[in-house]
Amino acid sequence: MTRRGFSLRWLELQLLVIPAAVSLIGLSMISLARVGSTRWSWGDLTVSLVFIVAVFATSFWLTLLKVQGDQILLPIVVMLACLGLLLSQRLGPSLPEGGVWASLSERQLVYLIMGLALMWVTVGLVRHFFWLKRLKYTWAVLASFLTFFTMAFGTDLGSGARLWLDLGPITVQPGEVVKVLLVLFLAGYLDDYRELITRSYRVGPFSLPPLPYLIPLVGMWGIAVLAVILQNDLGNALLLFGIFLVMLYVASGRLLYVVGGLAAFAAAFVVALRLVPRVAQRVDIWLDPWSDPTGIGMQPVQADLAFAHGHILGTGWGFGFPQAIPVVATDYAFAALGEELGSLGTVAVIGLYLALVMRGLLVASRIRNSYVRLLSVGLVSVLGLQTLIILAGTVRLLPLTGITLPFISAGGSSLVTNFLLVGLLIRASEFARG
Amino acid sequence: MRASSREGNSKVRGVLQVAAILASILIIAYGVLITEDRADPRWLGMLVVVGGLWIIALWPRRGYQLARSARPLVHLALVLAVGFGLVTIQVLRAQLLDRDRILAKASDPAAGVVDLRRYIAERQIERGRILLSDGTVIARDHTDGRGIRYRVYEGPSSYLAGYFSPGLYGAAGIERAFDRELSGSSTSGWNAWLDGILHRTRRGNDVVLSVDPRLQELGQTMLGERAGAAVLLDADSGAVLAFVSSPTFDPNQLSVPLGAPTEDVERARAYLEMLQKDGRGPLLLRPIQGLYVPGSIFKTVTAAAALQSGIATPTSVYRDDGALAVDSLVIIEQNRPDPTRVSFTLQEAYGYSLNVVFAQVGLELGAQRLEEMARAVGFEERIPFDLPVAPSQIAQTPDFLTSRAGIAETAFGQGQLLVTPLQMALLTAAVVRDGTIPEPYLVREIRSPDGGLIWSRQPKEWRRAFSGETAAALRDLMVWSVEHGYARPARIDGVTVGGKTGTAEVGDRAPHAWFIGFAERAGKRVVVAVVVEHGGSGVQVALPIGRALLEAAVQGS
Numbered sequence: 001m002t003r004r005g006f007s008l009r010w011l012e013l014q015l016l017v018i019p020a021a022v023s024l025i026g027l028s029m030i031s032l033a034r035v036g037s038t039r040w041s042w043g044d045l046t047v048s049l050v051f052i053v054a055v056f057a058t059s060f061w062l063t064l065l066k067v068q069g070d071q072i073l074l075p076i077v078v079m080l081a082c083l084g085l086l087l088s089q090r091l092g093p094s095l096p097e098g099g100v101w102a103s104l105s106e107r108q109l110v111y112l113i114m115g116l117a118l119m120w121v122t123v124g125l126v127r128h129f130f131w132l133k134r135l136k137y138t139w140a141v142l143a144s145f146l147t148f149f150t151m152a153f154g155t156d157l158g159s160g161a162r163l164w165l166d167l168g169p170i171t172v173q174p175g176e177v178v179k180v181l182l183v184l185f186l187a188g189y190l191d192d193y194r195e196l197i198t199r200s201y202r203v204g205p206f207s208l209p210p211l212p213y214l215i216p217l218v219g220m221w222g223i224a225v226l227a228v229i230l231q232n233d234l235g236n237a238l239l240l241f242g243i244f245l246v247m248l249y250v251a252s253g254r255l256l257y258v259v260g261g262l263a264a265f266a267a268a269f270v271v272a273l274r275l276v277p278r279v280a281q282r283v284d285i286w287l288d289p290w291s292d293p294t295g296i297g298m299q300p301v302q303a304d305l306a307f308a309h310g311h312i313l314g315t316g317w318g319f320g321f322p323q324a325i326p327v328v329a330t331d332y333a334f335a336a337l338g339e340e341l342g343s344l345g346t347v348a349v350i351g352l353y354l355a356l357v358m359r360g361l362l363v364a365s366r367i368r369n370s371y372v373r374l375l376s377v378g379l380v381s382v383l384g385l386q387t388l389i390i391l392a393g394t395v396r397l398l399p400l401t402g403i404t405l406p407f408i409s410a411g412g413s414s415l416v417t418n419f420l421l422v423g424l425l426i427r428a429s430e431f432a433r434g
Numbered sequence: 435m436r437a438s439s440r441e442g443n444s445k446v447r448g449v450l451q452v453a454a455i456l457a458s459i460l461i462i463a464y465g466v467l468i469t470e471d472r473a474d475p476r477w478l479g480m481l482v483v484v485g486g487l488w489i490i491a492l493w494p495r496r497g498y499q500l501a502r503s504a505r506p507l508v509h510l511a512l513v514l515a516v517g518f519g520l521v522t523i524q525v526l527r528a529q530l531l532d533r534d535r536i537l538a539k540a541s542d543p544a545a546g547v548v549d550l551r552r553y554i555a556e557r558q559i560e561r562g563r564i565l566l567s568d569g570t571v572i573a574r575d576h577t578d579g580r581g582i583r584y585r586v587y588e589g590p591s592s593y594l595a596g597y598f599s600p601g602l603y604g605a606a607g608i609e610r611a612f613d614r615e616l617s618g619s620s621t622s623g624w625n626a627w628l629d630g631i632l633h634r635t636r637r638g639n640d641v642v643l644s645v646d647p648r649l650q651e652l653g654q655t656m657l658g659e660r661a662g663a664a665v666l667l668d669a670d671s672g673a674v675l676a677f678v679s680s681p682t683f684d685p686n687q688l689s690v691p692l693g694a695p696t697e698d699v700e701r702a703r704a705y706l707e708m709l710q711k712d713g714r715g716p717l718l719l720r721p722i723q724g725l726y727v728p729g730s731i732f733k734t735v736t737a738a739a740a741l742q743s744g745i746a747t748p749t750s751v752y753r754d755d756g757a758l759a760v761d762s763l764v765i766i767e768q769n770r771p772d773p774t775r776v777s778f779t780l781q782e783a784y785g786y787s788l789n790v791v792f793a794q795v796g797l798e799l800g801a802q803r804l805e806e807m808a809r810a811v812g813f814e815e816r817i818p819f820d821l822p823v824a825p826s827q828i829a830q831t832p833d834f835l836t837s838r839a840g841i842a843e844t845a846f847g848q849g850q851l852l853v854t855p856l857q858m859a860l861l862t863a864a865v866v867r868d869g870t871i872p873e874p875y876l877v878r879e880i881r882s883p884d885g886g887l888i889w890s891r892q893p894k895e896w897r898r899a900f901s902g903e904t905a906a907a908l909r910d911l912m913v914w915s916v917e918h919g920y921a922r923p924a925r926i927d928g929v930t931v932g933g934k935t936g937t938a939e940v941g942d943r944a945p946h947a948w949f950i951g952f953a954e955r956a957g958k959r960v961v962v963a964v965v966v967e968h969g970g971s972g973v974q975v976a977l978p979i980g981r982a983l984l985e986a987a988v989q990g991s
Contacts, residue, residue, distance in 0.1 A: 246510060249506050249509075249510070250506040250507060250510065253505065253506050286473055287473050287475070288471075288473070290539065290547075293547040294547065301540075301547055304528055304532075304536050305536060305537070305540055305547075305549055305551065307525065307528035307529050307533075307536075308528060308529065308532065308533040308534075308536040308537050309537070309551050310529050311529055311530070311533060312529070312530065320551070321550050321551045321554060324550045324551070334525075338525060338528075338529060342529065343525070343526055343529040343530060346522075346525045346526075346529065347522060347525075347526070350518055350521060350522050350525070353518065354514075354515060354518045357511070357514050357518075358511060358515070361507055361510065361511045361514075364507065365504050365507045365508075377507065377510070381510070384514045385514075388514065388517045388518065388521065391518075391521045391525075392517070392520075392521055392524075395472070395521055395524035395525045395528060396472050396473045396524060396528075397472075397478075397481070397520055397521055397524045
């Protein structure tokens with residue numbers, strides 16, 4: 001790793017050829033399937049060409065900024081985003097337009113560009129991490145503010161939860177940003193009080209965790225989760241809870257926190273099952289969607305049909321009928337891929353996410369700076385847990401909770417936030433040694 | 435010491451890892467077998483166990499010294515990897531193992547699920563046509579202005595195709611029996627694979643029937659409005675040349691495609707209800723599903739049994755003085771040509787259809803030999819055919835043939851006998867084929883959409899009914915019946931014709947009129963069986979239809 005001059009990020013550039021090729025082939029398949037003939041024009045490939053230019057420009061921008069960080073994370077993420085883009089091009093014309101400012105296909109491309117742009121800015125701004133750490137309470141306040149503001153003034157876009165802020169032409173989902181802010185806060189706080197949290201009090205024969213230092217932490221987290229539950233956003237509640245447990249465990253190395261946390265979660269779940277009808281309903285649909293296959297069970301039943309029709313090779317882009325699944329572009333993006341790309345496609349996508357998470361954790365494990373390391377683990381956990389929760393929901397391993405599949409689901413807030421997150425990770429990976 | 439104990443540990447670990455992985459595979463296999471659904475609590479419980487086993491299998495080795503701070507990261511990676519592994523299992527189960535289960539569930543109308551993909555797939559297929567032997571199309575697909583693919587049936591014989599009604603009743607007849615060919619799903623090989631890959635509209639294969647439209651329409655016209663059936667076979671190959679059933683139905687009115695408008699569905703439903711309420715049974719394919727009392731035509735079977743067993747020859751003499759008492763049954767003879775004559779040969783008794791003589795022959799044979807011959811010609815069995823054939827019946831109650839009266843009645847064709855026209859035509863075929871019965875068929879060949887021959891029927895012998903000598907003797911009986919007996923109107927100049935008429939008593943209503951017969955000319959041999967329900971006299975009603983069919987069949991060649 002020389003610091004002299006510009007050294008191209010060769011590995012990254014080479015790996016980026018794969019998503020570039022996939023996007024070209026995929027888009028031509030989609031447009032040819034639609035017209036049903038082999039006539040084509042360059043116009044059909046515009047979206048892919050824009051995508052390829054943006055992606056390679058990103059790599060060059062990293063070169064220009066002399067970023068020495070990891071060269072594998074970006075290609076994986078770009079590959080996933082490429083599948084998401086193709087899916088939006090596939091689904092866009094088949095879904096009814098919601099009267100928004102642009103069609104699904106156009107919007108996804110714009111969001112992708114915005115996400116990459118935000119990543120450029122992030123990578124440019126965050127060179128040293130100390131100010132991020134110093135501002136930890138700012139992040140906490142900002143996260144709480146966003147949560148409560150959305151709760152008070154948010155709008156419901158049809159999911160039964162007020163998760164969106166209406167900003168005139170566009171709507172944003174602050175929940176997506178909140179989880180990154182929470183990671184920023186937790187990383188800073190836990191790094192500062194790591195010693196104290198790890199230590200334990202002895203009361204007679206029992207060794208207890210340092211309750212006084214955990215109380216503010218648990219309080220902060222409790223407020224966030226409570227807010228999310230009040231907002232009816234169970235997926236994000238689960239995600240925030242998971243992130244909290246993971247970071248606490250990684251910072252302290254104490255399994256007791258995880259066990260206690262899981263017990264608390266189980267208790268909360270049992271209570272919620274009794275008190276919140278929405279939770280009970282979700283569980284019922286999960287266990288037996290066929291009891292009401294055209295009503296509340298329609299989503300999982302149609303998703304099962306999509307998976308089943310996909311079989312091994314899939315129907316091919318454009319030849320399935322994923323639009324039969326309600327809210328396919330966000331909740332059930334994975335089922336749409338399963339139908340058109342088959343089990344080869346689904347396993348490949350799971351493999352990509354697994355590779356992303358494992359690479360992220362490997363890089364994090366080599367980081368010496370304890371704050372940056374904790375932050376990286378937190379950010380990777382956001383991606384890993386979010387993917388796991390929504391995938392488990394789509395394949396009926398867990399009840400479905402409406403959160404997005406990172407980089408693939410349609411949706412601007414999610415895509416933009418996740419690219420910001422990747423920007424942070426790439427910068428953090430510069431701290432890795434060996 | 436330390437090193438060796440570490441080695442021992444690692445060996446134990448290795449065994450443990452393999453055992454954990456094997457156990458997880460076994461649990462998954464067992465779970466897939468016992469559970470139907472991916473969210474069955476038992477299956478989910480097994481997945482939890484599998485996850486635990488995987489964590490054991492993947493747990494980092496002791497010897498691999500981790501920095502204390504890296505340990506939580508490894509644990510996190512483990513948990514996430516196991517989570518993704520379980521997701522993979524769930525999705526593969528849906529896509530590979532549960533696939534058929536899920537699709538079957540969706541196609542079950544009771545589930546109330548609409549699987550739009552099936553509609554689309556059906557629409558992709560252009561179903562093959564059904565043709566008669568000269569190329570007349572009786573069933574084909576037609577796409578209307580709305581893009582809905584209807585099945586269209588043409589011509590008076592289109593009911594031979596059955597109907598295809600995926601939007602309401604499924605399929606029946608040839609449409610059902612040859613669905614795999616017509617829908618193209620039986621096509622395999624390079625072209626089918628290419629069509630699938632390129633998402634081309636698939637075209638099913640054409641099914642060509644052996645039915646000759648000229649003979650078919652002749653039979654249909656002659657039968658007219660009367661209920662009944664006629665089946666004309668080529669005796670050598672077993673090919674069905676005419677397959678007439680009356681009354682019949684219009685398959686167009688039952689053809690409801692997927693995605694048809696509700697009013698079309700309702701109209702088809704009403705039409706089917708009307709057909710079902712119609713007491714005459716228009717949906718019945720009478721040549722193979724109609725079961726009738728045979729009357730005198732069954733004397734052919736009795737004669738066959740007598741000749742075969744050697745208890746009689748065509749010239750054996752029997753006494754018939756106008757009546758015969760068998761236990762409580764009194765048989766009154768009405769068929770004698772001359773009321774003063776009391777002795778007849780078997781040949782004469784067959785030609786004049788003398789019940790008293792055949793009752794005696796039957797009693798002499800006994801139940802066992804009579805029943806054996808009936809079974810030998812195909813009674814009580816499913817005749818191999820392209821469509822399901824109702825088995826003809828010797829007796830309804832098991833002990834009917836234990837009484838002498840029962841045997842006597844059965845021997846001249848009443849009793850509890852019930853036969854299909856096809857069965858009687860096959861019996862006639864055995865007479866002209868030296869005792870063997872051909873396997874009858876309706877479908878002659880399968881052709882690809884571009885006309886290429888895919889499959890062609892190879893005529894087969896089904897079974898031997900009786901010996902060649904018996905067949906020759908029976909043939910003489912049948913010819914005598916036409917030349918000198920009551921079946922005289924069936925004579926055709928320049929053609930060898932044999933036949934037997936029947937007038938089967940059915941309770942209070944008019945009797946069924948029957949005719950079976952054969953015609954031979956220039957190496958062509960055809961057989962016919964005609965029944966007119968409650969038509970009256972076999973000679974006056976059924977015979978003319980049979981004769982016309984035989985004449986047209988041998989002269990057309």
